[in-house]
Amino acid sequence: MDQLSDKELVAKIQANKNDHKSFELLIIRHQEKLYSFIRRMLQNHEDTNDVLQNVFLKAWKYLNKFDGRSSFYTWIYRIAYNETIDQLNKNKKHFHQELSDVKLESELADTNSTIPTSEEISNKLFVAINTLPDKQKLVFNMKYFENKKYTEISHITGTSEGALKASYFHAVKKIEAFLKNDQTFL
Structure with missing residues (x-):
């Protein structure tokens, strides 16, 4: 079977x-x-x-x-x-509280090293991704982490491929802006 x-x-x-x-x-x-x-x-x-x-x-x-x-x-x-x-x-309210806690922890963390560790980079990326709107976050995760094609994401979400491409583009730009504004990456 x-x-x-x-x-x-x-x-x-x-x-x-x-x-x-x-x-x-x-x-x-x-x-x-x-x-x-x-x-x-x-x-x-x-x-x-x-x-x-x-x-x-x-x-x-x-x-x-x-x-x-x-x-x-x-x-x-x-x-x-x-x-x-x-x-x-x-979980929206609970989620925003957790996100605030993660931001606070990262601000309070000892930053003696000028080069961020891979764990610090992963944490910053996590925080950046979690600032995205829910649907944009889903599209980003499916495209970036799961390497799904836009046609497959379209079938799953019921959203046009053009809208998905725009959503992914905006998600990447928001994540880049978030990371550029983070003082630990300057």
Whole structure:
């Protein structure tokens, strides 16, 4: 059964709604990629696991409505995208407080060295990315970290390729501006 494609596994599940083994194989195939995508956005293991669980529950619940116009992975990635946006909206106040804490910690950190460490650069990049609006952040993460093509991002987000290119361009410019304004990088 491991050799069956996603399409074949979905067809088996749609034919027999009690085929938990086939769905378990789909979960095993896709959970790592989905976890990475969600984690990059939420920056929190517990929230990521909650969202991932909701993604698989929704996928199971609505699998009978999957029509195969896109790949199963694109379809479930779209569910993950929507669930992540919902979670980001729920955590908005908490998120902004955490971002303020990260900025404060970075300002208070000892900066004896004139050359930033890779950890400091990663932290600054994290802060810069998290200043982006949620959808811009998602587009940036999918394009930059996951190397997705604009056509695939378009299928996932339901946004035109032109709008995605503009969103990515503006995200890069905002991140560059943020990093240029940071005194530790001067």
